[in-house]
Amino acid sequence: MQCGVKYLVFGKGLDLVLMLVEDERQEECVMKVLSMAGISHVFEMEGVPRILRYRSVITGRVKAEVEFR
Secondary structure (H helix, E strand, O other), rough: OOOOOOEEEOOOOOOOOEEEEHEEEHHHHHHHHHOOOOEEEEEEEEEOOEEEEEEEOOOOOOOEEHHHH
16 A cells, blocks of 8 residues: 555455554545545544544544443
8 A cells, every 4th residue: 555554454355454554644645545445434443442433534524433441
């Protein structure tokens, strides 16, 4: 991937893709590439496994968020 992130692809085709995004520059690049690929929403995890978010790729708005304790 052109953004310099580490990634794993699980399943046949693109069933699940996990990416390790280490900084804001990489995040912006990944979101831009996903948007160009027609992917509208992503799940992102911060502080693994503290917060799971369902986020719009296009607007960046969080649609849902779950905190794990």
